[in-house]
Amino acid sequence: MEMPRPNPAILSRKAELIEKLQGVMPSDAVISDPMETRAYECDALTAYKCAPMAVVLPGSTQEVSEALRICHDMGVPVVPRGAGTSLAGGVLPTEDSVILGVSRLTDVLEADYDNRFVRVQTGRTNLSVTGAVEEQGFFYAPDPSSQLACAIAGNIAMNSGGAHCLKYGVTTNNLMGVTLVQMDGTILELGGAHMDAGGYDLLGVVCGSEGQLGIVTEATLRILPKPEGARPVLMGYDNNEVAGQAVSDIIKAGVLPVAIEFMDRPCIRACEAFAKAGYPDCEALLIVEVEGSEAEIDEQLETIMEIAQTHNPVELRQSTSAEESARIWLGRKSAFGAMGQINDYMCLDGTIPVSQLPFVLRRIGELSEEFGLDVANVFHAGDGNMHPLILYNANTPGDLEKCEALGAEILKLCVEAGGCLTGEHGVGIEKRDLMLDQYAPEDLDIQMAVKDVFDPRWLLNPAKVFPLATSEARRIAAE
Amino acid sequence: MLTPQSEAELSEIVTGAKAPLRIIGGGTRPIGTPQAGDTLSTAGLSGVTLYEPGALTLVAQAGTPVEEVEAALAKEGQRLAFEPMDHRGLLGTSGTPTIGGVVAGNISGPRRVSSVGACRDSLLGVRFVDGMGRILKNGGRVMKNVTGYDLNKLMCGSWGTLGVLSEVALKVLPQTHCTGGLVIEGLSDDEAVKVLSRALATPFEVTGAAHFQKGPDGTPVTMIRVEGSDASVRYRTGELERLLSDTGTVRIEPDAGRNSADWQAVRDVAPFHGTQGDVWKLSVKPSDAPGIVARIDGGEALYDWGGGLVWLQVPQGRQAEAIRAAVDEKGGHATLVRGRNAVATFHPPKPGVEAIEAGLRQRFDPKGVFNPGLMGRVA
Numbered sequence A: 001m002e003m004p005r006p007n008p009a010i011l012s013r014k015a016e017l018i019e020k021l022q023g024v025m026p027s028d029a030v031i032s033d034p035m036e037t038r039a040y041e042c043d044a045l046t047a048y049k050c051a052p053m054a055v056v057l058p059g060s061t062q063e064v065s066e067a068l069r070i071c072h073d074m075g076v077p078v079v080p081r082g083a084g085t086s087l088a089g090g091v092l093p094t095e096d097s098v099i100l101g102v103s104r105l106t107d108v109l110e111a112d113y114d115n116r117f118v119r120v121q122t123g124r125t126n127l128s129v130t131g132a133v134e135e136q137g138f139f140y141a142p143d144p145s146s147q148l149a150c151a152i153a154g155n156i157a158m159n160s161g162g163a164h165c166l167k168y169g170v171t172t173n174n175l176m177g178v179t180l181v182q183m184d185g186t187i188l189e190l191g192g193a194h195m196d197a198g199g200y201d202l203l204g205v206v207c208g209s210e211g212q213l214g215i216v217t218e219a220t221l222r223i224l225p226k227p228e229g230a231r232p233v234l235m236g237y238d239n240n241e242v243a244g245q246a247v248s249d250i251i252k253a254g255v256l257p258v259a260i261e262f263m264d265r266p267c268i269r270a271c272e273a274f275a276k277a278g279y280p281d282c283e284a285l286l287i288v289e290v291e292g293s294e295a296e297i298d299e300q301l302e303t304i305m306e307i308a309q310t311h312n313p314v315e316l317r318q319s320t321s322a323e324e325s326a327r328i329w330l331g332r333k334s335a336f337g338a339m340g341q342i343n344d345y346m347c348l349d350g351t352i353p354v355s356q357l358p359f360v361l362r363r364i365g366e367l368s369e370e371f372g373l374d375v376a377n378v379f380h381a382g383d384g385n386m387h388p389l390i391l392y393n394a395n396t397p398g399d400l401e402k403c404e405a406l407g408a409e410i411l412k413l414c415v416e417a418g419g420c421l422t423g424e425h426g427v428g429i430e431k432r433d434l435m436l437d438q439y440a441p442e443d444l445d446i447q448m449a450v451k452d453v454f455d456p457r458w459l460l461n462p463a464k465v466f467p468l469a470t471s472e473a474r475r476i477a478a479e
Numbered sequence B: 001m002l003t004p005q006s007e008a009e010l011s012e013i014v015t016g017a018k019a020p021l022r023i024i025g026g027g028t029r030p031i032g033t034p035q036a037g038d039t040l041s042t043a044g045l046s047g048v049t050l051y052e053p054g055a056l057t058l059v060a061q062a063g064t065p066v067e068e069v070e071a072a073l074a075k076e077g078q079r080l081a082f083e084p085m086d087h088r089g090l091l092g093t094s095g096t097p098t099i100g101g102v103v104a105g106n107i108s109g110p111r112r113v114s115s116v117g118a119c120r121d122s123l124l125g126v127r128f129v130d131g132m133g134r135i136l137k138n139g140g141r142v143m144k145n146v147t148g149y150d151l152n153k154l155m156c157g158s159w160g161t162l163g164v165l166s167e168v169a170l171k172v173l174p175q176t177h178c179t180g181g182l183v184i185e186g187l188s189d190d191e192a193v194k195v196l197s198r199a200l201a202t203p204f205e206v207t208g209a210a211h212f213q214k215g216p217d218g219t220p221v222t223m224i225r226v227e228g229s230d231a232s233v234r235y236r237t238g239e240l241e242r243l244l245s246d247t248g249t250v251r252i253e254p255d256a257g258r259n260s261a262d263w264q265a266v267r268d269v270a271p272f273h274g275t276q277g278d279v280w281k282l283s284v285k286p287s288d289a290p291g292i293v294a295r296i297d298g299g300e301a302l303y304d305w306g307g308g309l310v311w312l313q314v315p316q317g318r319q320a321e322a323i324r325a326a327v328d329e330k331g332g333h334a335t336l337v338r339g340r341n342a343v344a345t346f347h348p349p350k351p352g353v354e355a356i357e358a359g360l361r362q363r364f365d366p367k368g369v370f371n372p373g374l375m376g377r378v379a
């Protein structure tokens, strides 16, 4: 993976930079010992590593602002970091960069149940936001599988989704406001406890901007009352295309499940071994979940199971207890981990129109054979967000490159089918060089123009999202 | 009037433009006072270009009448879940509302308060022409997409000041079988917002929460809506009735037709149709709303979104400063939707935000030809 060459002028001023940073925050919040900065050399895309020049872990918005101003004045690139679970290489540093982590900012600042929001510092993990409000019967809806570890900061930067976003939407649909610190240290409040934007929807642009527009230190998040109950049903089919058809028919029938998840045989086996959820051993498994009171659940599932029946399932079974439901979801949410125990893998994240599911699955099968690498599929079928996992062996020379080439082919296939390169993981460095497969140069130019406005010197996470050649002129002009 | 018949023609017109253009869809939502100039209408760019009920997605050219979109959806038992307001009654306009106008204004209805969200939450993709005449796209037609920056959000609610929309892609949802309503009469604003908050904190998925300060016969009317299957609506209205019975007489409105008419009245702000005053749209924290309204002499209010949205009518040309000051103190914003007043239509942003907004206008529309003066100061 190509990254910009470190700037020797910056590297030579390391000592001065550290001293200045130590002047604005406690000395244990500035890390520059190479032994310690190593912990920040990559995120969950572990194939690429590079230790940063320094890491800062500010304890307040004010400290973030001061640290950024120092870096800004010295022309040092800054890579914002949440929990480091990005699968796209979003927090991969360069040698001459400073990582700014928000892991010390974890407070709940305000929980307002009358107005249904919670305001938190963004280093707080996704799951512990729900943890803070669940006693009052509320929850925070976006539920990425990594929710135990990932931070709200990263969720906002990547506009993360989860299994239940078919009904509740992704991060951007549940984000009401942020405190954003610009690269020059300016602190902005965007949005808040009210529901829509007064002028341009800058909040909507910041969400999903991969840490390139500013550092988000606080967030106002919409919370929702917990449903009375939820129940998943397992549907096994002996063929992917039929499962895809069932998904489309369920959606068309007018009942909207909260989640429709899909797994193919390799995934089913791995997850079953891991979670013992009683998954049937078949080609394609759907987990469909609905919510409501017991009677409401029964009513919705009746319709859904009728449709499922018409496609001749090899198994059709409702969960019979809360414990069984929990195991069913544990299996699904551990899918990446479970596959990881068997093999090295690369996780893709393209989205396709649901109607293209059978075609795309068939094509992926063919590509997998061509490249000689197995592909397991697990994804959010209701909204067409696919997660093909390409299995490879990191110790076999050339395997990673082959895997990446196959990944690129699959993502291009998603675009050709009317979809996109990434549904929830973000572009990062991983999909950066494919951006021109989805967008024309001027489509990227107008996006970069937004960065020009927020970060005129292109110092925030500069080597991500846009192909290096495309952003080069801007990065150089800003130096 | 300039009425391009294709995206290419639209691009040519903008490329050649040297003076301000007033961008319209159907011209039914003429808010604010942009600089005078040639009118550029998107009405010639019309038609649903793609509709996949099984994928819950619809793509239409910007000038497509909203009615046409809704009719196509209804045929498949689906709808625009964010139920866009029709501004014609409130603004006394005629003409045909277009889907591009809905997106440009981020026009959303009562269901905003539920997980359906606003128009911007249903917007999947846009095509538009920027101030240099470039034909650009962002997003796509799929429900989850984080490929690059989300400029859909920026275009949605920018009222044609950053670009001329040529095509929009929207997420649609199934229609619900039944609409149920609860009605409580005689509550003060304060009591009403508290009741609505309580209803919205239940698991019964309230999809409408409104309060008329003056109902049809002058008594305050508070309304709560639930939607779903017949059985589910019966169950949920019953539970809500029981829960809220300590607040006064809670009546279940059994008539579906009556319910949809009442909610359409909320959506379209019917109490202020044909009246004289200025009408403001306040977006605030729900529990702040009654206090803000109480500070405005001579104001009359319709609350929606559980109090988060206030339609406030005041005597013509009056109270602008008081409204903005009251909102500024609590947080939120106030837009002058109807009335000619010497104040800015949109709530003046804080300095840092203002700089960014001006910067964006400068990049998206360097010649300053798109509705100049409508949002922010003319550069």
Ligand SMILES: Cc1cc2nc3c(=O)[nH]c(=O)nc-3n(C[C@H](O)[C@H](O)[C@H](O)COP(=O)(O)OP(=O)(O)OC[C@H]3O[C@@H](n4cnc5c(N)ncnc54)[C@H](O)[C@@H]3O)c2cc1C
Residues within 6 Å of the ligand: A043, A044, A079, A080, A081, A082, A083, A084, A085, A086, A087, A089, A090, A091, A102, A122, A143, A144, A145, A146, A149, A150, A151, A152, A153, A154, A155, A156, A157, A158, A159, A160, A161, A162, A163, A210, A211, A212, A214, A215, A216, A217, A336, A337, A424, A425, A426, A461
């Ligand atoms: C096992 C596993 C399962 C996953 N499942 C899902 C899933 O179901 N759905 C999903 O959407 N994702 C999933 N992910 C991906 C990842 O968890 C998400 O992208 C997550 O939101 C990243 O959060 P983080 O705090 O770890 O961010 P990081 O990895 O630290 O950073 C991610 C991006 O955010 C930027 N950033 C971080 N902090 C800030 C800040 N304060 N201000 C501005 N920008 C900032 C970074 O620069 C980077 O570009 C999964 C990852 C793993 C490893």
